[in-house]
Amino acid sequence: MVVGDISTGTDVLVIGAGPGGYVAAIRAGQLDLDVTLVEREAFGGVCLNHGCIPSKALITATGVAHEAANAEEMGIHADPAIDMGGMVEWKEGIVDRLTGGVEKLCKANGVNLVEGTAEFAGSHKARVAHDGQGQGSESIEFEHAIVATGSRPIEIPGFEFDGEHVLSSRHALSPDSAPDSLVIVGAGYIGMELAGVYAKAGTDVTIVEMLDEALAGYTDDLAAPVVDNIEELGVELHLGEAAQGWEETNDGIEVATENADGEESTFDAEKVLVAVGREPVTDTLNLESVGLEPDEDGFLATDDRARTDVSHVYAVGDVAGEPLLAHKGMKEGRVAAEVIAGEPSALDYQAVPAAVFTEPEIGTVGMTEAEAEEAGFSPVTGQMPFQASGRALTTGHTDGFVRIVADEESGFVLGGQIVGPDASELVAEVGLAIELGATLEDVAATIHTHPTLSEAVQEAAENALGHAIHTLNR
């Protein structure tokens, strides 16, 4: 122990106060465990501060402006002006409320909050360094530790984030103003979401993507409406082009790319945003001293109890591996706390939903038809286009469809893919059906409110059963 060290003890040390960490801490507190939650930056983690919540705030705000400006068909004539500063301030207000809420909830559940950067210093010991001169450090002896240090944007060579010319997603969510032009490297979900935000805020956006498709990982039929829409917004989409580097020019910057044939291109812009993915934060933890080694991608392997190879150390959220989704981390956090408390808890979920907040939104859960087939089922699908939805017509958004995948033999719902208005919400119904072991009949026989978008899920189930009313049956 170094001189001046304070040493404390705790049942459960949680490192990182993002969705995985704070949920674990609160749940452990509820289960009467002594919990210490260490956060080096801001309660709520990336999700609340620099990810999900800020991006959705900006997506909604710019969406409102865009909707208003394009609602002549509805008889609305408006020319909204976006005050990016005001918008960011509004977003910060939301973030503050949420992070403050998390802090309050932690305290109300008896969680000891510690600000600082934690690293392991032995099998049952961690050291927390406090920021700032003379702030010192403290040692915490723990029975169990939950690693929930999350992830950070990946930097690619030649594009080190500087916040001025080269932005990370985090920078892009707290802009002082919307740049006149922006090159986005990466057409994954973050790149596509932010492209929509900036395009609607008036920025000329160009996306360059190394792969030959946007939204890789989603099937073509789901990605197509999103790609169409983003191009309608005026976004230039350059697929199959790898970003090579950038240079400052008189007017801003120039981003160089190269395609598979070695042909080079350049794109002028005010700034470049790099959104090529995220990597886990495990290099700051001195994992060796607790006997852990991350895999080559930096993730910590865990079992179905969220336990790592060291039985008293748990990993939850992004550090525990794909998919990097806050709701997956929350579930893991809850399970880790319950397992530590001796509850019969396990990560036995049947499907993890995912959503892309583009326009239109994409929501997926469970298996696709191909995956179901590969898994040995005899899949049957049912589909409902939003063009046939009364409610979709009244929102002015009729792109997309709901597709439900089920096992023909048993009728069990196995998955759902939705692209269209509020797909991120609608997918929850399919997720619930999967978890409950509901059948197509169950979904079809459940009365859905009319007129709503959720009727499309019911209709898709009816369609799979061959007795849809509002669409032609398969």
Added chain:
Amino acid sequence: MVREFKLPDVGEGVAEGEIVRWLVEPGDEVSEDQPVAEVETDKAVVEVPSPVDGSVKELLAEEGEVVPVGDVIITFNVEGEEPAEEEESGPEAAEPSSGEGKREPTKVEGRPAVTKADAGEDRRAAGTEDEEAPTASKRVFAPPNVRRLARELGVDVASVEGSGPGGRISEGDVRSAAEGDRDGAESEESAGSEEGPSGLDEELSSAVSSQEGDSQPPEAADRERTLAAPATRRLAEEQGVDLNAVPTDETRDGEAFVTPEAVREYTEARRAAPTDAAEATAETETGPREREEREPYRGIRRTIGRQMAQSKYTAPHVTHHDTAEVERLVETRGELKAIAEERGVRLTYMPFVMKAVVAALKQHPYLNSSLDEESEEVVVKNYYDVGIAVATDAGLMVPVVRDVDEKGVLQLASEVNELAQKARERSISREEMQGGTFTITNFGAIGGEFATPIINHPEVAILGLGELDERPIAEDGEVRAAHTLPLSLSIDHRIVDGAVAAEFTNTLIEYLENPNLLLLE
């Protein structure tokens, strides 16, 4: 056609049996009811008869293998029947079809749990592991609250047959599965001392059938690299298992990942079905003795262990010690011994003790009772069936002498000798060891004075006899030598208090010290 024969329920409430010896070989002609195998259950060795006239096609279990009731152990070629199922193999072959199953107890057919064939059909829905459907096997069609309940009750939800639409698993299904398992286990534990309740067989069968899948010899995996948590590695080491050989469907980062459960399953399965290689090694090893040796804990030893543990953890034991001065008993027995011998009976002290015990029990009836925990009633027995613990090579057995109060000393002597002999030869039947009301254990035959006998649950008392020997007695300031018999009486303190135990022992001592009093009984 090929007729499959499953290990039948060879005794009341028996869940599994060890194939001690095959009496036939493939190719042998057999006739109906001809014994084909000797099977040891938890108490007895029984012969399993052939159900058909025909020839032996294949023996499906090794000698020494423990086989759950309901597993196919042998197949026969039977002439003159349709060869329809000749080619069948795999899970379906184990399915009890209406024609095939007629020789089996119907309770096996009627069981509610998953059979192998069911599991095959439901493999996608029920999530059993199967190579053909690796991803589907991960799906369990049960809601989260049911999955949690299954974890709480220690039920593998993937092995539960759902009763809902499409086989969806409900809370009730999981509870039934858990009940089935528990009932099965409990019945097995108590089978040695209690008549099974009605319907027991059915429940047992369900417990057994859910284990069917485990009975096959495990196929060892052969990987170069296996990921596992340190605790799992330690477990594997303890069990002497190569992690690379443990089958698993789980992966981490593309590498096979083995859990402690997988190691345990593999170990258990391997023990139940020793591989040829392992046996060969065991037979040919001639080197120095291992530092440690592992022997399977099963059969009679395991039954005794379970019975003891259940008794010890169910009944709060208190042991009361005292000593009887038995000079007159020694004389009496000495006098009667010669007469008994003339009549061809070896007379020990045991029949006298039994008579004295029954006399004392009549005065203290709570020691001849049991506790019906379910109905919360003390069942006081007005009959006196006394169990006599007998040490055998296989372990402790407790034959029961019926109606001790109605029998004379010589008859008791004769019965005890006969039952003890049968126990040692292991030809004793289960019935002859069931339904005792009080037990006597004579550890003094080997030596020693006092001990803490474990009650033969659900009885409430057991009397331990130390060695009858000459010991010093202090009387009126003088020490003299006299024959004494040390007594150790363990009681279930829920039913019997210390004072009652002492009173019972005083009465017992009175009879032992004055055997003439037994004439009045």
